[in-house]
Amino acid sequence: MTLLKGLKILDFSALLPGPYATMILSDLGADVLRVEAPKKNDEGIVTPLDSFLNRSKKTIALNLKVPETVEAVKRLVQEYDIVLEQFRPGVMERLGLGYEVLNEINPKLIYCSLTGFGQTGPYRDRPGHDNNYLAMSGIVSYSGAKGQVPPLIGTQVADIAGGSMNTVISILAAYIHRERTGEGQYIDISMTDCAFALNAIFGSEYLVNGVNPEPESNFLNGGNFYGHYETKDGRYISVGSLEPQFRKLLCEGIGRSDLFELSMSQKAEDVKNFKEVLQSAILTKTFEEWNQVFGELEACVEPVLTVGEAAEHPQLQERKMVVEVAGQNGKTVKQIACPIKTSIFTPEYKHTGSAQGQDTTEIFKGLDISEDTIAEWRNRGIIK
Numbered sequence: 397m398t399l400l401k402g403l404k405i406l407d408f409s410a411l412l413p414g415p416y417a418t419m420i421l422s423d424l425g426a427d428v429l430r431v432e433a434p435k436k437n438d439e440g441i442v443t444p445l446d447s448f449l450n451r452s453k454k455t456i457a458l459n460l461k462v463p464e465t466v467e468a469v470k471r472l473v474q475e476y477d478i479v480l481e482q483f484r485p486g487v488m489e490r491l492g493l494g495y496e497v498l499n500e501i502n503p504k505l506i507y508c509s510l511t512g513f514g515q516t517g518p519y520r521d522r523p524g525h526d527n528n529y530l531a532m533s534g535i536v537s538y539s540g541a542k543g544q545v546p547p548l549i550g551t552q553v554a555d556i557a558g559g560s561m562n563t564v565i566s567i568l569a570a571y572i573h574r575e576r577t578g579e580g581q582y583i584d585i586s587m588t589d590c591a592f593a594l595n596a597i598f599g600s601e602y603l604v605n606g607v608n609p610e611p612e613s614n615f616l617n618g619g620n621f622y623g624h625y626e627t628k629d630g631r632y633i634s635v636g637s638l639e640p641q642f643r644k645l646l647c648e649g650i651g652r653s654d655l656f657e658l659s660m661s662q663k664a665e666d667v668k669n670f671k672e673v674l675q676s677a678i679l680t681k682t683f684e685e686w687n688q689v690f691g692e693l694e695a696c697v698e699p700v701l702t703v704g705e706a707a708e709h710p711q712l713q714e715r716k717m718v719v720e721v722a723g724q725n726g727k728t729v730k731q732i733a734c735p736i737k738t739s740i741f742t743p744e745y746k747h748t749g750s751a752q753g754q755d756t757t758e759i760f761k762g763l764d765i766s767e768d769t770i771a772e773w774r775n776r777g778i779i780k
Contacts, residue, residue, distance in 0.1 A: 398425025399741050403571065406431060406472060407453070408493075409482035412552055413559035413587065414510050415449040418480060420564050423734035423743045428453040429476075429759065431469070432752055433460065434780040442724070442751055448731050450749025451721060456760075457753030457780035458773075460491050465778055471763050473498050477574075478506045478567055484523075485515045495582045505580045506570045510563050514586030524588075529554035533591035538598065538609035538617055546611075558590030621659070621671045624700060631683035632700040633690070635674070645695035650677040721745045753780035 403426040407418045415430070422428045430450055434457045442450075458465040470493075473479065479498060481488050488494045488509075495507040509515060512524040530536050530553060531546075540547040566583045574580055592599070597616070598609040612618035615638065624632045637646040643659045658670050678686065683699060690697040701709065707718050717735065720728040724747065734743040756779050760770050773779045 398744055399738075400425040403427065403478070404476045405429070405478040405480065406469075406476045407480050408488070409480050409510060411482070412449070413555040414480055414482040414563070416556055416560040417510070417563040417567075418453065419449050419451055420560070420734065420736075421567065422452045423745070424736065424741075425744065426478075429472070429755075430455040431460075432457050434458065434777065435752060442749055444729075447723070447729060447748040451731065452744070452746040453749065454755040454759065455750055455752060456756040458756065459778040460493070462778045464773065466492050468760065468763060468765065469493060470498070470501055472759070473501050473505065476502070476505070477571070478508065480508045480510065480563065480567070482510045485509070485511060485520045499580065499582075503580055504574060504578060506567060506574065506583065507580070508563060508567055508570075508583040508585060510559055510585045510587070512586065513588050515584045519588075526552040526554045526587075529558070529588045529591045532588050534595055534599065535591060538611055538613065540611050541618060542611045544611075553594070554587045554591040558594065559585060559587040562590045562593075620667060621674055623671075625675050625678040627681060627683045627686055628679055629682045633678065633683070633686050634698050634700055636696040636698075638696070642694075642696045645693045646674075646697060649689050649693050649695055649697065650674065652677060719745060721748050723748045724750055756780060 400421060403421070405418055405421060405426050405428045407414065407428050407430045409415055409418065410432070418426075418428045418430070430453045432455065458468070460466060460469070481493075489497075495505075495509075498505055498507060511520075512529060513519040513522055527536075527548065530549070533554070535553075536546045539549075563583075563585050566585060570581050570583060595602075598607075598614065601607050602609070609617070614620075615622055620638070622636055622638060624634055626632055635646065637643045637659075640660065644653075644656050647653050647655045647659060652673070655670065655673060658666055658673075661667065661670070681689070686697075687699050699705075706712060712718070715737075717733045718730055719733040721731050722745070723729045729748050731745075731748065736743070757770055760779070761767070770779070
């Protein structure tokens, strides 16, 4: 059973956040049509990322600066439930495809704009990337070690955990509202807003008590022994043994049950001493040796895995988080699975992402645009 069967999404987004959001919705059963600008000198090569983000989607390529294609999009909108766009504020309006115009065509339309800073405010027209949004959110200021350069995070937190996920949530909420009332709406998602909202623990503390979090100032950012520790062979394990019962097992695991009282102390000097003793102990065994030790102890200690090791881990294998998806050449391709699991729903992966514009002719024929017109537009380079 597909949860969103029949829901049709017109996706004008680019890069990572928007396409990731519509991929989730596609995995849930929505029909997604990706609209892209024709790329010059494109040889039809589909990268693993494109193949992943465009999974199960159809794709058309057209120049939106041309009146003919804008009119074709307006005809499409009559049949679609949702529009997602990721241009800078005002771009869709200049193209003649803003919310007010499309709402006149389809009053039930849900229209979502996903941008770095949102549709309002002094930064609305400013460009940015994930690290900029995280920097402005305050999160970076209390991450890492004191006196050191703030760390770069290996994945796009503001883009995905912020922008993509909140885009999905807002679209589904708007869809439920429309099912109840018949009313469409406009949604304004800012990745900076979304990143700021991730300050759940320490942001709430600041707003009430005025306490600004700093690096190594609290139990989750290095102010305690919670963290990563190097093993004898240069690998790392994660230690999250915060509760007393887990601290006790941690001390037993490293062969130092006598350190339990020290581990419970909140005094800065005691915390420093325990961290040093813990690191020295972890350095006495290899990564695999510690995996064996803590594999038998529920101490909230786990290995820092590579992506390859994570993909092969028994837990993620049992959860079927790597799937084989039908590719464009008849072969299957391994991809990260949809993480959403319910008692009645199994994700359906129709195919990997296709070459740009692969479905343009089919979609335009469905709008009763003649083959001669489609051929003319292709020759002019306004579609692909």
